[in-house]
Amino acid sequence: MGTVVLGTGSCLPEKVLTNLELESIVDTSAEWIKSRTGIESRHIGGKGEKTYQLATQAAQKALDSAGVAAEEIGLIVLGTISSHMLMPSSACFVQKELGAKNAFAYDINAACSGFLYGMDLADKYIKADHAMKVLVIGAETLSSRLNWQDRNTCILFGDGAGAAVLGYSPTDRGIIGSNMHSDGSLWQLLCMHAPESLNPDLVVDGNAGAYIQMEGREVFKHAVRAMADAVSGLLEREKISRESLSLVIPHQANMRILNNLIDRLHIPQSKVFINVSKYGNTSAASIPIALDEAHGSGLIAQGDTILFCSFGGGFTWGATLIKW
Numbered sequence: 001m002g003t004v005v006l007g008t009g010s011c012l013p014e015k016v017l018t019n020l021e022l023e024s025i026v027d028t029s030a031e032w033i034k035s036r037t038g039i040e041s042r043h044i045g046g047k048g049e050k051t052y053q054l055a056t057q058a059a060q061k062a063l064d065s066a067g068v069a070a071e072e073i074g075l076i077v078l079g080t081i082s083s084h085m086l087m088p089s090s091a092c093f094v095q096k097e098l099g100a101k102n103a104f105a106y107d108i109n110a111a112c113s114g115f116l117y118g119m120d121l122a123d124k125y126i127k128a129d130h131a132m133k134v135l136v137i138g139a140e141t142l143s144s145r146l147n148w149q150d151r152n153t154c155i156l157f158g159d160g161a162g163a164a165v166l167g168y169s170p171t172d173r174g175i176i177g178s179n180m181h182s183d184g185s186l187w188q189l190l191c192m193h194a195p196e197s198l199n200p201d202l203v204v205d206g207n208a209g210a211y212i213q214m215e216g217r218e219v220f221k222h223a224v225r226a227m228a229d230a231v232s233g234l235l236e237r238e239k240i241s242r243e244s245l246s247l248v249i250p251h252q253a254n255m256r257i258l259n260n261l262i263d264r265l266h267i268p269q270s271k272v273f274i275n276v277s278k279y280g281n282t283s284a285a286s287i288p289i290a291l292d293e294a295h296g297s298g299l300i301a302q303g304d305t306i307l308f309c310s311f312g313g314g315f316t317w318g319a320t321l322i323k324w
């Protein structure tokens, strides 16, 4: 073990978009959204509000809560699929904004699994270099990447950011293990094309558009099965019983996925942290926002065993266990 969370933070844009307001944007009903997904509202970035700006605010809060100065950070890893630029990375913008001058920084594109992939990476860096402190962030402004005429997708997602500072502790606490997976063969089920080439010679007819596209029912089936398998595999490998888990913080996709996952895992719902009704699916930001809320509300105590699991486009998925 040894890699512990030193502090957490999160940031949600001010504007809240309710299901009722969505009725005037796309052919849907507030009742349909709530009953099918459990989502009641989501936060949406303002005009020009960028992913790195939400990420920077969440990161600063995480640094404050950890009592760590920006200059002490050696690495910034940011999970996102909604950067405002393809180059440089949003992580580099965060590094500049924070004044984290001793950190190298890069983004991870693992969709909703971006934060857990980042934690796994941070764990390996910290185990190799005990002096290293890593800022792991998940941040999205997916409202800028949605087709607001597509009711299959635009009702599901929201914007936000969450962050955690990870460092070494010479104790028996810390990340116990992780169980990460990808399957690129199913990419079409959940994807977002890059913007059209600006070179007219390279433009392909029928470009499918630089917004999220999804086969909802297929994604649902794969998501539940994959997360449940990743969790079971990890618990078995680490010889940890379901009963000994203090809290489960899953990716907040939607209530139907969460309910099915809870059924499959045989874990009481009272042990599962859920906030999807307020924020919708914030992709890479969903786990760190939930972690920060759970931490801030006193739901996590030192020595607790916490389980995380996620699933997203790629497909990417995984589970992580930590002794807090």
Ligand code: ACO
Pocket (backbone or CB within 6 Å): 027, 028, 029, 032, 033, 036, 037, 112, 151, 152, 155, 156, 190, 214, 215, 216, 217, 218, 219, 220, 223, 251, 252, 253, 254, 256, 257, 281, 311, 312, 313
């Ligand atoms: N409002 C009203 N009606 C709708 C809407 C909407 N927003 N969206 C779809 N419908 C209609 C469909 O057109 C369809 O109508 P039809 O039967 O006349 O054709 C009907 O509702 C059922 O549509 P389905 O897509 O089959 O609805 P389903 O019951 O499967 O539920 C849901 C949809 C909740 C999105 C489900 O497929 C799901 O959970 N998928 C996983 C998607 C997800 O969470 N993706 C996020 C990224 S991956 C991740 O984070 C894990």
